[in-house]
Amino acid sequence: MKRRNFLQTAAAFSIPALVPITGIRASSSRFTSMIAPESDRILVIVHLFGGNDGLNTVIPLDQYSGLSAVRKSIMIEEKKTVKLNDTLALHPQMGDMRNLFTDGRLGIIQSVGYPNQNRSHFRSTDIYTSGSAADEFVTSGWMGRYLDTQYAGYPVGYPSSDKPHPPAVSIGDVAHPTCEGPEINFSQTVLDPDNVRTLAMSNSLMSDDKYGDELAFIRTTMRQTNSYNDVIKEAADRGRNAVTYRYRDENLYPKNSTNPLGEQLKKVARMISGGLQSKVYTVYMNGFDTHAGQVFESNTATGTHAQLLSDVSRAISDFQNDLKAQGLEERVLGLTFSEFGRRIRPNASFGTDHGSAGPMFLFGSCINNPVTGDNVQINKDVSQSDGVPMQFDFRDVYGSILVDWFNVRTTQVKSLLYDDFKYLPLTNKCNEQASADTDESTEDGWTIGQPYPGSDPRDILIAVDSPGSNRLRYSLFDGRGRLVLANEIGVDGKGDHKLFTRPSRLPSGTYVLRLATDSGAALTREVSFN
Amino acid sequence: MSKQSTQQTTAASPISPYTGEWDLEKAAHLLRRTVLGPSLKEIKTAQKAGLKATLDLLLKEAPIPSPPVKYRNDYDEYIQLGQTWVNSSYRGDNRYRGQSLKGWYYNNMMRVDQTNIQERMCFFWLNYFAISGPITDHRAMYRQLRLYQEMAVGNFRTMIQRITVEPRMLFCLDGHTNDSKNPNENYARELMELFTLGKGEQVAEGDYTNYTEQDVAALARALTGWRNKDFLYSDDNIPVESYFDSATHDTGDKQLSHRLGNKVIRNGGSNEYKQVIDILFSYKATALNFCKRLYRYFVYYEIDSDVLAHVIHPLADTLISNNFEIKPVLYQLLGSQHFYEKSTRGAIIKNPHDYLCSLLRPLGEFWHETKTLNLQRRYELGDQYANYCSELQLEFLEPPTISGWKAYYDSPQYYRHWLSPALMQSRDKIAIDNLLDEDYHIKGDRIDLNYYGYITSLTDPYDLNKVVDETILVFLPRPISTSQRNLLINKITRGADISEWKWQVTKYIQNPGVDTYARPVDDRLRDFFKTLVGFAEFQLQ
Structure with missing residues (x-):
């Protein structure tokens, strides 16, 4: 049973029945723009600071000849890895995440990066959090810009009776730069929801000058601290954890230590469970800058990186199981990022230096594809300074999450992120409806039916009713999220149109069809070729 | 030089000397922006002495604090208790040198026996050059701090010369690996972008108005050849010093772009970096960039076109006409009408240093407590301040980036970066639950304010x-x-x-x-x- 987002306006749309089609299994997904604006969906952003070594995290099993040529000193023996499928495995310490993967609750996006990779931690973190290009300096965060569209005028007038909860929560001392808005950071920083501090408010003598501006800012911060702390505390009191969050693996050093990521996610789960309506949570884990001793020489499956990944794997798995046990998992999407991957060739200290692209993980039960993208190709000729080349721009990942998870229109995503935004079907599984038999209408006045085969079964047709003469763009993605076909057709009023003819190069299987109107509304359909 | 900037110091000009009433509020304002946490006694003295005499006192070159010492007996077995380690090799167990350095730095800040700008300027430089990075040792960090103390109100050109070949800077921006075969542009770029000219608007590919990519490459070559002695954590007595290695220096001509007058830097060997700096200092952009940094540190973050024309430009002129001595600029700024305008009085959000000092120093800190006069306790107390500041997001020897702390450059928040809900709560907790608590302890000894x-x-x-x-x-x-x-x-x-x-x-x-x-x-x-x-x-x- 798919989760349905309740729509107040659903009754307004006509839902004619469609004759079931042979040859195509079609199911529609909602117009993303129809997700209720007060959607209770939550994004949890996990920042793995330091630059995670993707090649020892998500291991391409079909590349061992290359790996043993260029990465021998830190490479992990194939038999020790945790296999996901015939060609891909995780680090030996990531068994818990493999279970999530098997369960369809973990997605891997291969080789995420951006053009002209900057290898400075700080600069690249700025790029990843602001969602800018490598040569652009943007002070706001990508999530902050989105939240700015949802919390007009923030912080003035917030919390309000409409929106009594903080837009975002950063676990820790520092408001995460991802949530930096044009005026102020949208996140409330929370160290410990059980131990919040009430700041004493008094009536200040305000003045209409620069002193007054700063004083007003401080007072707003104090007032928000108190109001938001109240709702955070309430939520934490009401909320619970349904599973025990494990300590660091007892075989790893230092013994008996808590799992730094698990401790944070535990708080997040409790606040969500208690009904906190913040849309975004950020957690932060340091230590991935493994220049030396990433692995132990004697056993490359052990070392600093093993300990880090064990923590990550346990924490994300405990969190996910907690949400599942509480029936919250379809509301929560998780995303990990690190400011860069590391180099392909190790250095002489059993570590790796700053590199380029690396994998991202998505977690939650609304993930479309277990794996998006192809395995990294390891060429024996890579130089000492080569990192993993990028397959996906991180902004396409962010933007696609905005589209599918937060119902942001593609045109707006372009202005929030970048003009070349390319949609990737990553997280729209839960947007699908239980019933496949619907036409849908967009707010710009289109009605679009289900794709169906023509008299030649290779032709895919669709019924469209458009307001006047327009163009309908389509994009077809394969199971790995690769764009395999894209074009547009002209439509004028009501009629049935041929979208495309299935090219012979496309194998049988399930594809995601994305349709977009001129004015920016978009929807996705699933198409299966026999 | 722009025409606008030369029309300075008319009677109505904001940079003209302050002539209003010199009362306790104005005196307190001046001291709050220069001394960290002025006491009533200092404020009254300043009010009685008048503005001019107070500026003399504040800007006087203060004695250099004596260096940090070994403060506990259970380490650094080759050094006597109470003796400094700053010139000693890393023979033996040196695990407390880091704490010693931190404790020392914060105790200098908390000292109550002088009214001077030295500590304020020391942090100005820490933020200005924002050196960080793992390749360092405590002696190198001390050397850097000592340079800032010595040069607190010194000459800007001399400062740039010295920092260019300072061991910790060479490590931080890769100067130590910059050689003729493989020039490293890291320092050359920041030298222009942050420390001197400032990066102007990008008007064409690689052209940042004040300099171009060509200049970055040329300067990198001109700065080749500087190396650090192999001192890092060394057990031998290798001094913390850099040296010039002519074998790795690029002796060729370095052609600069039209932005830098198409000049050619010819081989100057170990003095070539001074030629580079002289060229950068021949442009007013350098003085303007520096005066903006001073302004944001001492007055307010926002620099509008009025402030730029009528405050920053005249200050830059003063800097240039005084051969880059900083003191005359500070005299002018801190003694100006503009500095005492009501709008910006009280408009700076305190950084963590100011937050702690402004609470403790007017109360005499804990200097009256005999327990804190014990060498070890004193250092532990200073180290505790360092921990508080680190909790409040100011790690004084690890600025977040080479641009320094966001409070001083990141628009539009600027100083507001020091505060977030969690940081507000941490400030409140440190002040109320720790420092002002009657049960405040430092390593088992209860101490109280006076x-x-x-x-x-x-x-x-x-x-x-x-x-x-x-x-x-x-x-x-x-x-x-x-x-x-x-x-x-x-x-x-x-x-x-x-x-x-x-x-x-x-x-x-x-x-x-x-x-x-x-x-x-x-x-x-x-x-x-x-x-x-x-x-x-x-x-x-």
């Missing part, structure tokens, strides 16, 4: 209204509301008539250290200060 000393330093301790007003003058940037004032008075009277105070405090003053009289007053003052530092206004200076 309320007696504070009360007896006031002009009229017997009149509660005057006690409150004088305290507001010292601790808060501007007058507060009546209801806030009443809150403070109630913390003292606890509902009793205000006249009770006179009797209480008379006994208190007459019987120092006698619990019967001391405790009730100390407890009330503690409450009073806990309320005062909780005001939003206490975050400002």
Whole structure:
């Protein structure tokens, strides 16, 4: 049973029945723009600071000849890895995440990066959090810009009776730069929801000058601290954890230590469970800058990186199981990022230096594809300074999450992120409806039916009713999220149109069809070729 | 040079000398922006002495603090207790040198025996050059701090010369690996972008108005050849020094772009970096960039076109006409009409250093406690301040990036970066639950603030209204509301008539250290200060 987002306006749309089609299994997904604006969906952003070594995290099993040529000193023996499928495995310490993967609750996006990779931690973190290009300096965060569209005028007038909860929560001392808005950071920083501090408010003598501006800012911060702390505390009191969050693996050093990521996610789960309506949570884990001793020489499956990944794997798995046990998992999407991957060739200290692209993980039960993208190709000729080349721009990942998870229109995503935004079907599984038999209408006045085969079964047709003469763009993605076909057709009023003819190069299987109107509304359909 | 900038210091000009009334509020304003946490005594002295004499005092070259020492017996077995380690090799166990350095730095900041700008400028430089990075040792960090102390109000050109070949900077921006075969542009780029010219608008590919990519490449070559001695954590007595290695220096001509007058830098060997700096200093952009940094540090973050034309430009002219001596610029800025304009008085959000010092230093910090005069305790106390500041997101030897702390450059938030809900709560906790708590301990020794000393330093301790007003003058940037004032008075009277105070405090003053009289007053003052530092206004200076 798919989760349905309740729509107040659903009754307004006509839902004619469609004759079931042979040859195509079609199911529609909602117009993303129809997700209720007060959607209770939550994004949890996990920042793995330091630059995670993707090649020892998500291991391409079909590349061992290359790996043993260029990465021998830190490479992990194939038999020790945790296999996901015939060609891909995780680090030996990531068994818990493999279970999530098997369960369809973990997605891997291969080789995420951006053009002209900057290898400075700080600069690249700025790029990843602001969602800018490598040569652009943007002070706001990508999530902050989105939240700015949802919390007009923030912080003035917030919390309000409409929106009594903080837009975002950063676990820790520092408001995460991802949530930096044009005026102020949208996140409330929370160290410990059980131990919040009430700041004493008094009536200040305000003045209409620069002193007054700063004083007003401080007072707003104090007032928000108190109001938001109240709702955070309430939520934490009401909320619970349904599973025990494990300590660091007892075989790893230092013994008996808590799992730094698990401790944070535990708080997040409790606040969500208690009904906190913040849309975004950020957690932060340091230590991935493994220049030396990433692995132990004697056993490359052990070392600093093993300990880090064990923590990550346990924490994300405990969190996910907690949400599942509480029936919250379809509301929560998780995303990990690190400011860069590391180099392909190790250095002489059993570590790796700053590199380029690396994998991202998505977690939650609304993930479309277990794996998006192809395995990294390891060429024996890579130089000492080569990192993993990028397959996906991180902004396409962010933007696609905005589209599918937060119902942001593609045109707006372009202005929030970048003009070349390319949609990737990553997280729209839960947007699908239980019933496949619907036409849908967009707010710009289109009605679009289900794709169906023509008299030649290779032709895919669709019924469209458009307001006047327009163009309908389509994009077809394969199971790995690769764009395999894209074009547009002209439509004028009501009629049935041929979208495309299935090219012979496309194998049988399930594809995601994305349709977009001129004015920016978009929807996705699933198409299966026999 | 722009025409605008030469029309300076007419009577109406904001940069012309301040001629208004020199009262306690103005004196306190000047001291809050220059000394960290001025005391009532300092404020009164400054008011009596007048603006000119106060500037003389503040800008006087202060003695260089004696270096950090070995403060505990259980490490650095080759050094005597109380002796400095800054010139000693890393033979033996050196695990407390880091704490020693931190403790020393914060104790310098907290010292109450001089009224000077030295510590304020030391942090200015820490932020200006923002050196960080793992390749360092404690002696190199000390050397860097010492340079900042020596050059607190020195010559800007000399400072750039010295920092260019300073060991820790060479490590930080890869100067130590910059050689003719493989030039590293890291330092050359930041030297222009951050330390001198400033990056202007990008007007074409690789052209940043004030310099181009060609200049970055050319300067990188000109700066080749500087190496650090192999001193890092060395057991041998290798001094923390850099040296010029002519074999790795690029002796060819370096052609600069039209932005830098198409000049050619010819081989100057070990002095070539000075040629580079002289070229960069021949453009007003360098002076302007520096004066903007000073302005954001001392006055306010926003620099509009008026401030640029009528404050920054005249300051830059002063800097240039005084051959880059900083003192005349500070005299001009801190003595200007503009500096005392009401709008920006109190409009700086305190950084963590100011937050701690402005609470503790007016109360005499803990210097009266004999326990803190013990060498080890003193260093541990200083180290504790370092921990608080780190909790408040200021790690003084690890600035977040080479641009420094966001508070001083990141628009539009600037100083607001120092505060977030969690940081507000941390500030509140450190001030109220730790420093002002009657059970405050440093490593097992309970220490307390000297309320007696504070009360007896006031002009009229017997009149509660005057006690409150004088305290507001010292601790808060501007007058507060009546209801806030009443809150403070109630913390003292606890509902009793205000006249009770006179009797209480008379006994208190007459019987120092006698619990019967001391405790009730100390407890009330503690409450009073806990309320005062909780005001939003206490975050400002």
